[in-house]
């Protein structure tokens with residue numbers, strides 16, 4: 498039987514070097530950029546592009562990619578709703594630690610349930626959780642089918658695939674929405690520019 502959530506008699510230990518010291522050292526403010534959207538919507542591409550742009554500006558970031566984390570930290574989890582919830586919960590907690598270390602943490606996961614994303618938001622100081630919605634139509638994602646998973650889902654060889662026979666709840670009030678213009682998806686560097694401009698505007702790229 499699971500003993501999750503059963504810790505008792507535990508105490509918080511404060512360390513002398515705090516978040517403000519780390520932010521001063523790095524000359525930036527820690528935050529979480531949370532990218533949500535269907536499989537194939539361009540989450541990983543955007544995450545890497547933001548990471549590259551920030552790196553070129555001398556800013557420290559780290560990408561937490563759903564697919565990658567499922568090779569390690571989350572390899573015990575599947576895709577039923579409760580596993581996805583636990584997946585998001587863990588990544589939210591890790592993202593919070595990165596932000597506490599002063600980094601710009603970029604999390605890219607389908608994160609299909611609003612409740613799970615909102616729970617991650619509530620872990621962070623107000624305004625430090627920046628939700629980015631990759632609002633790409635299912636048809637676009639399915640046409641790309643970079644991993645061939647939509648084909649398998651349509652053939653019934655994968656059950657519970659997001660967008661096909663599993664839900665995706667779009668954000669109701671995200672900070673940034675990426676969408677097509679006249680049926681054309683912006684290039685990755687353009688999408689990344691939109692996010693980095695937001696970070697700049699909100700003061701995250703300075704101590």
Ligand SMILES: Nc1ncnc2c1ncn2[C@@H]1O[C@H](COP(=O)(O)OS(=O)(=O)O)[C@@H](OP(=O)(O)O)[C@H]1O
Pocket residue numbers: 535536537540541562563564567576580581582584585605606607608609644646655656657658659663
């Ligand atoms: N059933 C099902 N539904 C959705 N996605 C599936 C499924 N099975 C495997 N995959 C692959 O897993 C990647 C999504 O992992 P995530 O951790 O981001 O998912 S979630 O946030 O827990 O919903 C997702 O990667 P991305 O394409 O990068 O989104 C898929 O490659």
Ligand SMILES: Nc1ncnc2c1ncn2[C@@H]1O[C@H](COP(=O)(O)OP(=O)(O)O)[C@@H](O)[C@H]1O
Pocket residue numbers: 534535536537538539540541542543605641643682683684685688
């Ligand atoms: N802005 C874009 N314009 C055109 N193709 C893109 C764009 N972003 C991503 N792609 C392509 O779409 C496919 C899925 O992108 P990916 O970043 O892996 O999505 P996700 O992480 O959401 O599954 C890849 O083949 C990628 O090259």
